[in-house]
Amino acid sequence: MSEHILPKRMYLLVWAALMGLMVLTAVLSRVPMGREVNTIIALIIAAIKATLVLLFFMHLKYESYKLSAVVFVAGFFWLLIFFGLTLTDYLSRHAFGAPH
Amino acid sequence: MFQNLPLWPERASSFANNVDALYIFLIAVTGFFTLVIFVMIGVFAVKYRQRAGGRATQIEGSYALEATWTLIPFGLFMVMFVWGAAVFMKEVQPPANAMDVFVVGKQWMWKTQHPEGVREINQLHVPVGRDVKLTMISQDVIHSFYIPAFRVKHDVLPGRYTSIWFHAVKTGTYHLFCAEYCGTLHSGMIGEVIVMDPSDYAKWLSGGAAEDSMASTGEKLFQQLGCATCHRSDTQGRGPNLAGVYGKQQLLDNGQTVFVDDNYVRESILNPGSKVVSGFKPIMPTFNGIVSEEQLLSLIAYVKSLGVPQNAPGSNRPAVQQGVTAPNTASKAGNAKVQ
Amino acid sequence: MATAAALPTERQNYLNSNYGWKSWLLTTDHKRIAILYLISITFMFFIGGFFATMIRLELLTPAGDLMTSDTYNKMFSMHGIVMVFFFLIPSIPATLGNFFIPMMIGAKDLAFPRLNLLSWYIYIVSAGLMIYVILTGGVDTGWTFYPPFSTTYSNSNVVLAGIAVFINGFSSILTGLNFIVTTHRMRAPGLTWNRLPLFVWSHYATSVIQVLGTPVVAITVALVAIERLWHVGIFDPKVGGDPVLFQHLFWFYSHPAVYIMILPSMAVMSEVVTCFSRKRIFGYHFVALASIAIAVLGFLVWAHHLFVAGISAYAALVFSLLSYFVAVPSAIKVFNWTATMYKGQISYATPMLYAFGFIGLFTMGGMTGLFLASLGIDVHVTDTYFVIAHFHFIMVGGAVMAYLSGIHFWWPKMTGKMYPEGWGKVAAGLVFIGFNLTFLPQFVLGYMGMPRRYHAYSGEFQVLNVLSTAGASILAIGYLLPLVYLLWSLRYGKDAGPNPWNAIGLEWMTSSPPPTHNFDETPVVTWEAYEYDHAPQEVPVGN
Amino acid sequence: MATSTEVVAQHSLQHHFANMEQQRESSTLGMWIFLVTEILFFGGLFTAYVVYRSMYPDVWEMGSTHMEFWPGTINTIVLLCSSLTVALSVRAAAMGAQKTTALLLLVTVLMGFGFCGIKAYEYHHHWVEGTIPGNLWHYNVAENPDGTHSVPPHELQLFFFLYFVMTGLHALHVIIGMCILSTIAFFAWKGKYTPEYHNPVHISGLYWHFVDLVWIFLYPLLYLIANKHV
Numbered sequence A: 001m002s003e004h005i006l007p008k009r010m011y012l013l014v015w016a017a018l019m020g021l022m023v024l025t026a027v028l029s030r031v032p033m034g035r036e037v038n039t040i041i042a043l044i045i046a047a048i049k050a051t052l053v054l055l056f057f058m059h060l061k062y063e064s065y066k067l068s069a070v071v072f073v074a075g076f077f078w079l080l081i082f083f084g085l086t087l088t089d090y091l092s093r094h095a096f097g098a099p100h
Numbered sequence B: 001m002f003q004n005l006p007l008w009p010e011r012a013s014s015f016a017n018n019v020d021a022l023y024i025f026l027i028a029v030t031g032f033f034t035l036v037i038f039v040m041i042g043v044f045a046v047k048y049r050q051r052a053g054g055r056a057t058q059i060e061g062s063y064a065l066e067a068t069w070t071l072i073p074f075g076l077f078m079v080m081f082v083w084g085a086a087v088f089m090k091e092v093q094p095p096a097n098a099m100d101v102f103v104v105g106k107q108w109m110w111k112t113q114h115p116e117g118v119r120e121i122n123q124l125h126v127p128v129g130r131d132v133k134l135t136m137i138s139q140d141v142i143h144s145f146y147i148p149a150f151r152v153k154h155d156v157l158p159g160r161y162t163s164i165w166f167h168a169v170k171t172g173t174y175h176l177f178c179a180e181y182c183g184t185l186h187s188g189m190i191g192e193v194i195v196m197d198p199s200d201y202a203k204w205l206s207g208g209a210a211e212d213s214m215a216s217t218g219e220k221l222f223q224q225l226g227c228a229t230c231h232r233s234d235t236q237g238r239g240p241n242l243a244g245v246y247g248k249q250q251l252l253d254n255g256q257t258v259f260v261d262d263n264y265v266r267e268s269i270l271n272p273g274s275k276v277v278s279g280f281k282p283i284m285p286t287f288n289g290i291v292s293e294e295q296l297l298s299l300i301a302y303v304k305s306l307g308v309p310q311n312a313p314g315s316n317r318p319a320v321q322q323g324v325t326a327p328n329t330a331s332k333a334g335n336a337k338v339q
Numbered sequence C: 001m002a003t004a005a006a007l008p009t010e011r012q013n014y015l016n017s018n019y020g021w022k023s024w025l026l027t028t029d030h031k032r033i034a035i036l037y038l039i040s041i042t043f044m045f046f047i048g049g050f051f052a053t054m055i056r057l058e059l060l061t062p063a064g065d066l067m068t069s070d071t072y073n074k075m076f077s078m079h080g081i082v083m084v085f086f087f088l089i090p091s092i093p094a095t096l097g098n099f100f101i102p103m104m105i106g107a108k109d110l111a112f113p114r115l116n117l118l119s120w121y122i123y124i125v126s127a128g129l130m131i132y133v134i135l136t137g138g139v140d141t142g143w144t145f146y147p148p149f150s151t152t153y154s155n156s157n158v159v160l161a162g163i164a165v166f167i168n169g170f171s172s173i174l175t176g177l178n179f180i181v182t183t184h185r186m187r188a189p190g191l192t193w194n195r196l197p198l199f200v201w202s203h204y205a206t207s208v209i210q211v212l213g214t215p216v217v218a219i220t221v222a223l224v225a226i227e228r229l230w231h232v233g234i235f236d237p238k239v240g241g242d243p244v245l246f247q248h249l250f251w252f253y254s255h256p257a258v259y260i261m262i263l264p265s266m267a268v269m270s271e272v273v274t275c276f277s278r279k280r281i282f283g284y285h286f287v288a289l290a291s292i293a294i295a296v297l298g299f300l301v302w303a304h305h306l307f308v309a310g311i312s313a314y315a316a317l318v319f320s321l322l323s324y325f326v327a328v329p330s331a332i333k334v335f336n337w338t339a340t341m342y343k344g345q346i347s348y349a350t351p352m353l354y355a356f357g358f359i360g361l362f363t364m365g366g367m368t369g370l371f372l373a374s375l376g377i378d379v380h381v382t383d384t385y386f387v388i389a390h391f392h393f394i395m396v397g398g399a400v401m402a403y404l405s406g407i408h409f410w411w412p413k414m415t416g417k418m419y420p421e422g423w424g425k426v427a428a429g430l431v432f433i434g435f436n437l438t439f440l441p442q443f444v445l446g447y448m449g450m451p452r453r454y455h456a457y458s459g460e461f462q463v464l465n466v467l468s469t470a471g472a473s474i475l476a477i478g479y480l481l482p483l484v485y486l487l488w489s490l491r492y493g494k495d496a497g498p499n500p501w502n503a504i505g506l507e508w509m510t511s512s513p514p515p516t517h518n519f520d521e522t523p524v525v526t527w528e529a530y531e532y533d534h535a536p537q538e539v540p541v542g543n
Numbered sequence D: 001m002a003t004s005t006e007v008v009a010q011h012s013l014q015h016h017f018a019n020m021e022q023q024r025e026s027s028t029l030g031m032w033i034f035l036v037t038e039i040l041f042f043g044g045l046f047t048a049y050v051v052y053r054s055m056y057p058d059v060w061e062m063g064s065t066h067m068e069f070w071p072g073t074i075n076t077i078v079l080l081c082s083s084l085t086v087a088l089s090v091r092a093a094a095m096g097a098q099k100t101t102a103l104l105l106l107v108t109v110l111m112g113f114g115f116c117g118i119k120a121y122e123y124h125h126h127w128v129e130g131t132i133p134g135n136l137w138h139y140n141v142a143e144n145p146d147g148t149h150s151v152p153p154h155e156l157q158l159f160f161f162l163y164f165v166m167t168g169l170h171a172l173h174v175i176i177g178m179c180i181l182s183t184i185a186f187f188a189w190k191g192k193y194t195p196e197y198h199n200p201v202h203i204s205g206l207y208w209h210f211v212d213l214v215w216i217f218l219y220p221l222l223y224l225i226a227n228k229h230v
Ligand code: HEA
Pocket: B029, B030, B033, B037, B072, B073, B074, B076, C144, C258, C259, C261, C262, C304, C305, C323, C324, C326, C327, C328, C330, C331, C332, C334, C335, C362, C363, C364, C365, C366, C367, C369, C370, C372, C373, C374, C378, C381, C382, C383, C387, C390, C391, C394, C395, C399
């Protein structure tokens, strides 16, 4: 069947990277950089980890059928729209001096 | 002729004409397009009806037409949006010197209270020709305060103040409805809004049972509940001196600032631990379950009456408080009379 | 499985290939599952219709005299829940979509036939649960389940009703998932996206919404149920929760859900209008892409249900603007259908009559949506009968008419029998007249200020309400008629033949009713959709 | 049916597919779409999280200090490792080493047990602490860093409610995943899969990885908000 078989080393490398990133995120969370910055860094690392899992463990990178990737990214994108538009409300509840 | 069948609601507030004009515009535009569609369907259906031996003329489409019926409606839609938004923005920005009325909704009645202390149930008396701002809260579920003749409506939420304002232009008695489904007697949660001449209003206001103004009720509560033991009028208390805090930016112990408004004062009383004033310990006990919504409104009125800083930083609408700041809120009725 | 292919006297088809309960309840044939859905959904429609009848009867007089206010509250709540979740959302996709998508793309079945059956069973379980709730006292939260009423104050069986809606969601998700994969993977050789019938395009867009939206409403009702059971939750203002957040979550699904209801109707329209005009669709690509645009933009407008709910004025502006964007593709569709009729050979069979009705009433319903999207108007008319009229125009005048149109159009294919055309026309007429009489007065009522969900109302609203109730009784007859004559036709109807309408489309190229595997040989498609120039220019029946 | 006898020889091909490729792509696509629904299923909760965190950032920070660092971190390690074993098991299946597949899946399931055990320990800890939202809540006095006491803000219940619902739902997914993987392991042991036909292993693996993905976000969002002390 047309599926790639990756060398075992590849999986171990990805796994090592994931573990490394996990340590990094745990350590960085202790470094006081301001709540926002800490959160953003943690989320960036989480996104990298997620991407690694998706590309290698879940074979998105080698999937012959690219639609799967499109579908998944779309789902994720949708979630961001969901957050974003909801926040237009919450982050601006005090705008215009209107109903306080 | 249509005495038993009115087809248009009364126009009793300054918004009514704006809303009705927009409504008529929308009817005109959509009516026109509806007509166009109906006529086209009718004409095509008759003119191109199936005939023996006839052939349909195949047309694949036309970019010009597609562009036309994309862009023209889109343009009209934008007009609708902008116009609607303009009407709306007026409705959500209460003018600076509006007179305050407070509304508490509960299953299934409306309780209103004037700063002078007069309370009403399922009624609201207001003077004609004044801007009136309602500060509203619910004791239980979500309700919605709706006066069709004024074209105003806003949901009344538990746990948070919302507000609307209006400017009545016609004396009379108008429907007050609860418009958000709230349980068994939702349809019974109705009342009336009575718009009076300013002089009648003043008479009505003073004719009510001699009640304390909300601020002085609040002051009494402030003593009874023991707030005064910590919040003293000097700087020695265990809590901050509340004089002049209303309407200003308060610095919190996490370095952020908040604007002291009704919702903040309410939160400070019910959930003191969540926003702690810089320089103080989070020792204030919660009064959740101890004070009612009406008492809260009085306490807020009292805190407000302790004065507003003259040129507090960040206080972008100092004038809003004007009407209620002065301890002599009663003079407002007098104001109304003069106008 | 393999039945010996004997030379049949009556041609083998999906109905007579085997008999017995088991052959139906364990079937994986999309056509049989569609029939199962058709029966269950029709049943739920009449339950919802029964509640509508009770609503209208109560509203004959201003006083709340027919039933108690609690009963009335349950009536409109269960009317809304049943009609939306158990009738309209599955209606066209699960019946006509299930039946015809595989046929239109030249496939033997959907990609996951067993999943398809599972989705029907899930539907049945949830509908059964809902009926149980109805029989044991009902639910009185409105179909929108707003907390804190639903979580704390309602005395009715909110949790079970919530679970019913939750479960039902998965049936909808599985249908959507199945359609998406089917459309991607099961098309016959040569059937490119550009040749795909618009019915399939529209259903594809619908499925995207089902997949992306439904999980959110599922988790949201689950949160309400948890909050109700454990007396704490994230919508509880007593601990700082925001009830408005529920409304965001609910409408994130339920606004797109209205497009789940209307897109399949639009799917039917594209088939019916072309067939009875003998024309190619005007602007194929625009109609196809408009479906996708509706699906995508439809997700960006949900807070237009919250304009006065306590959201920020800024957010209200954003959502009002976005609401107008989503109206544009709908406009494109209406204009293209109308243009399709231009210089056609139009005949007036029942499906086409319903199509006329659909286009007109959907236009009116959609246009009144524009009123609601306009902030200045919505403040006044939200939560009044104006809103009720708006969505009944689209959902009853639009979607239900389209459903009836589709059922009549494909009835010959599904059953092999013709329905009685005369009665069909009478019913279509009654539905149109009854509908307008029922819901036109409600626009006036709404602008006058009559709030919705009112058990008793002020005297000056009575005349219009009486008109509305009168209309509803005509409507009821209009809906009962097809039920009777369609069933009648199963036995006494004329044989339809494979293609009574001289229609184009793969589904018409096989016998009626179709054989179990749809096609004797997998078709190879070398033509575009709606090439009516190559078809006879007359519809032989139905005039 | 008779028309497709040649293909039916390949018994794992369902009758309505034309060939194995079509069947494989269909089920893979189906699984990915299913995962998208899962994203949005969790998405409702994440939205609530984002909203309340933006409203009550301090409370969230306070809540996070109630999360124990090591159990959370160990669980992260466990899930990352289990993802590796699943990935390797799919690889083994593709190479036809079915016993290896089964064993690796077994290891994964065991790690699933480990994860749930640690989660249970944490839940128990919150139970003792009194931070179960609702009627069981009895965490009413908080010790401040400087030794004084105060009433914790009631929004803390919101944090814990979301914590329990999110991790609970996640744990439910872990348990479902364990059931699925056990089944697959059983069939692999029985020799059901071949290099040509092992898609069930692949798509069940996807499900497990997804569970891992959710945790990758939950971990920093719950455990690492300005975690001041270990
Ligand atoms: C199938 C169902 C369906 C559909 C398709 C729509 C479509 C639309 N809806 Fe509707 N709506 C509902 C079902 C539906 N709605 C329901 C059920 C509710 C109430 C829920 C509840 O509270 O219980 C509701 C409520 C509702 C509200 C909230 C009202 C309130 O509670 O305050 C709003 C506000 O913006 C709105 C707007 C719109 C808009 C802009 C469209 C647009 O998509 C319409 C676009 C279509 C057209 C515009 C017509 C065709 C256009 C032309 C022919 C172009 C030419 C026209 C011009 C140039 C003017 N709807």
